[in-house]
Amino acid sequence: MQWKREYSVYLIIAMFLTAFLIRSWGIAEERWYRGDDRIIVEAAKNYPVSGHFAPDDWIHPPLKFYLLQASMMLFGDNAYGWRMKNIILGSLTVIAVFLLARKVFPDPRIGLLAALFLAIEPVHVMFSSTIFEEISATFFFVLAVYFFIRHAKHEIASPVLSGVFLGLAFAQKWYYLFAVFAFLAFALMRKHQEGRLRLSAIAHVFAIFAVLPLCIYLLTYYPWIRNGYDLAELAGMHADAYRIQQAIDSNEFISPVFRASPSDPAKWFVNPLIYGSTASPGGPVARVAVLMNNPPVWLLALPAALLMAYRAAKDRDLHSFFLLLISGALYAQFIFIRRPMFLYSAIVILPFVYIMVASLLVTLLDACGQERPWPYPLMLGAVAAWGLYLYPLATEKAVPLFLYRPFLSLGKAFF
Amino acid sequence: MNEKQERGNARQSGTIGKRREVLEFSAIIIGFMVVAALLTYAGYSHRRFLPEPRVQRISAPHDAAALWTEQHVQGRVLILFDRQLNAEKGSSRQEDSYVFQAIQTRIIRKIYHVIPDAFWKDVCLSLGQNRFAARSGAGFRMAAHEGVPVMIIRVKDIPCIREKALISINSDCWSDPELGLIVQQLREGRLRSDLITISGRISELDAQGVQHAMEAGV
DSSP states (O other): OOHHHHHHHHHHHHHHHHHHHHHHHTSSOOOOHHHHHHHHHHHHHHHHHHOOOSEEEEEESSSHHHHHHHHHHHOOOOOHHHHHHHHHHHHHHHHHHHHHHHHHHHHHHHHHHHHHHHHHHHHHHHHHOOOOOHHEEEEEEEEHHHHHHHHHTTTTSSSSHHHHHHHHHHHTTTGGHHHHHHHHHHHHHHHHHTTTOOOHHHHHHHIIIIIIIHHHHHHHTTHHHTTTOHHHHHHHHHHHHHHHHHHOOOGGSHHHHHSSSOOGGGGGSSOOOOEEEEEEEESSSOOOEEEEHHHHHTHHHHHHHHHHHHHHHHHOOOOOOOOOOOOHHHHHHHOOSSSSSOOGGGGTTTTHHHHHHHHHHHHHHTTTOOOSSSHHHHHHHHHHHHHHHOOOOOHHHHEEEEHHHHTTTTTTOOO | OOOHHHHHHHHHOOOOOOOHHHHHHHHHHHHHHHHHHHHHHHTTTTOOOSSOOEEOSSSSSHHHHHHHHHTTBBEEEEEEESSOOOOOTTTTOOOHHHHHHHHHHSSSSEEEEEEEOOHHHHHHHHTOOOOEEEEETEEEEEEGGGGOOOOOOGGGOOOOOOOOOEEEEEEEGHHHHHHHHHHHHHHHHSSEEEEEESSSSSOOHHHHHHHHHHHHHO
């Protein structure tokens, strides 16, 4: 299916506005995750001046502080300034997913469906109105993948933008370390396929996907280094941070919802995971604080990945293979890491999961018959309606409990 | 294929030519070297030392913090000869938290916590069960607030530290032979310092011995 170019522009604008509205409604309200807001805002003010991370943890990379500072400079030191960074970047991620899906799959329906999934995804909506760095890191990482695929398709000559965005993602979360190896491996494989695997090409790939992100990463530690440290001590600090992260258990986390919530990534895409409690108990209508996956959609992730792997192998489609490699690299680390990983960490994989799931659903629709025009709009409508149903849970708005009891009873929500 | 042809082909096909590969590679490597040099300079230039070495007797270990502040030392290694680290966050008692305060005020960036032999067994037992501590050589390594590394060792395991350190000795915790060993390390230049603070039962004579040892080591 082909669309006119201007359709895509209108769609992009409409998607951004929808995602922005969904994420920004009521951001100044108090939420159960306010504790972290205070901590990170104070740390963002301290870090550039003193090189100290307190009262936040020092074990995470510090680019998030600069992004938060920029947001506060634009929107003020208030709930808007704290949260607008993630609202804007979270909404832009929806567009980035659309563009990425369009690069991998010529069928625009896949991109639109994937973007819609992310626009209404409860975990993404919930954390887009916090100051957690998963949202901004994911945005930069999706852009890194997008520009990499454009380079692999020879649409742009140099992958340098991909390296820059990879660095910006990595300087917020270590999640992307494995993905760096995936970029390196895939870029070298492409050079080999094109018969251009010469020394200058290997050095170039290494510089773009390892040295350039490392430069960006190191620069964010400038304030910390100013406390008298040298690069060897920075390396030692990272060894300590890694050891501490491996030793952390659930009790170390501030939020009681996180402490008690499921922390086994092996279950993310297998079981319905719904955990939480009523924030204002005592009536037929209540606000419910829930941390949850999106059961019908997330449970399609594994079949979708299998189908994509099959088609990538059958059609020798390297771009689909790269998406699989990236999502596999991201997910594998969560499976094998020793520390508890809570559901919100899945945000970094969701853009790729949703592209796969959208591809699966469009394939199924086409298998049922392409001649009828209504199944695809019907599917979009169903997805939007499901998102609307989950939206109050994701944003902790008051809901009539009788409507939500059947859904909440799938998990360990309690009242 | 010559270089000109390859550039032309690369431009047409959207691939990257060899010349551009080399240019981008060079720019990134030069950028990396600039970043490494900038960070190294930023670190070293923020260490503040005393122009003249000094030994100061103090009435209690936590008085060292006031002296460090007064002398404007910054970004330093601390070698702490004491039973306790005294880096408790949030403690209202200055004697328990003065090392934490020194970290907060950017005086200290790294700590060697030297434990008297008499307490080593207890320390090993405690740190052996601490999942945030790791074995490192003959001692342990931990990270305090803000990622400040803490090496927990015995006197005989002190490595050769080339940088002049702040040394704080609580002599009440140490036997005379152990104090002799510390003085010997100073004399041999294995420990170098520009500011040594001594609290506890040490005599004026012994303090002078430390001063002479420090000057000999320097």
